[in-house]
Amino acid sequence: MKQPAAIVWFRQDLRLDDNPALEAAVKSGKPVVPVFIWDPDSEGDWSPGAASRSWLHFALKKLDKSLRAVGSRLVLHEGPTLECLEKLIDDTSADSVFWNRRYEPAVIARDTKIKTELSKRGLHVESFNAMLLFEPWTVKTKTATPYKVFTPFYRACLSQPEPDDPISAPQKLKSPGKWPTSAKLESLKLLPRIHWDTGIREAWRLDEPEESSLIDRFVQQGLAGYPEARDRPDVDGTSRVSPYLHSGELSPRRLWHAVRAATRRPKTGPPPKAAEGYLRELIWREFAYHLLFHFPKTVSEPLNAGFAKFAWRKDAGGLKAWQKGQTGYPIVDAGMRQLWTTGWMHNRVRMIVGSFLVKDLLLPWPEGAKWFWDTLVDADLANNTLGWQWVAGCGADAAPFFRIFNPIRQGEKFDPEGNYVREWVPELSKLPDRWIQKPWEAPESILKDAGIDLGRTYPQRLVDHDEARARALEEFKKSRETAE
């Protein structure tokens, strides 16, 4: 008689390293059937965006490759998840299904239903945590409510037991006697038909597993200077692991422990303070998941109800100019073009462009969230929602609305020589440092020498920041009056 198999349903845990669902399947002693199911419709309004799909394509390719290295392979299916799983269960005589949890509202609903259905059929179904250091329900205030302020959440996390040590990747997987049919990766059509994603392919090494060398390099070289360098878009001062964390190619526990070790090695490694600062950022990711889980409506609605009726503007042209990096503010345009080209934007610049959309243009933050969702290779519902609500001032522990980023000052402070602007806005590259963040103030002769014709070779400012700031504060004041 055919031996029943154990299905490992891969989702956002596209790795063999530190994968508890995979480990459980291996431990069962049964043949292991690794599966990925492409079913974007089941994720509601938040099926992966275009950049994420590109990333996913290569992540799946790498996963298949690493599975083949241990004597297995990745089975791909497309269609309604439950139907696909049921077919796979029949084809492989599987009696158990293992997966790692996700926390997006639509996905939780889908997965709960699947678990119920499969359990009803008598299967052993078990889910695990591979995505988070502290799952949302394990961190609670003294009165058992979810946290809404970061710092107490952070302290609560640190007082929790340390996240588990990562599990090693299995050396060998037991294959089923006969593999079930699999779709071809290309047939999932995750890559765009028009190749707008060449910039993404150039900016990232998509054909090789990069995640562990990224960690090593960052801990060895990047961590010590992280507190200062992390704010500088003109410097390679961040770990750049966000897309790997999102796809699950990188285990957060692996990352945590690699950096945590540095906090205990003051003599040889980077200063403990720098490592702590980085861990704090990882806890921000946990906080984002905490909020998404406990306040699922925040994906589209402000957490702070006082913002529900804020009179955002409608301005299709302004939105388009922002998306395309044609606002006339060099640091904003540099960021938006870096995003469009590489699928990634430096964190500091995300705040600047976010503030510009929401406060200078007074456009609704969900518009920004949607654009980021489609264009970021690290697009992550929890992080994206938190980030946009934070910058708009309507989220948990958010920047107050009156705290408005000045795109010129931010540029001068964090891109002092304008190198970041010059890289992404080449039409300004010949402009001297003094005017690189504010070309409209440059004398006509300087502009001419730099080959710039404002309004033709580079756009005029969409708005005057000082006026826009005053307008935003005024609108904020009004919305508070009408709210009462």
Add this chain to the structure above:
DNA sequence: TTTTGAGTTGTTCGA
């Protein structure tokens, strides 16, 4: 229950 201290990332203004 009430009180109290505190809260990611800024900017501007006036002394």
Add this chain to the structure above:
DNA sequence: GTCGAACAACTCAAA
């Protein structure tokens, strides 16, 4: 040039 205050109260979390 530097510094502190104002910007706006509000809500959270813990004592």
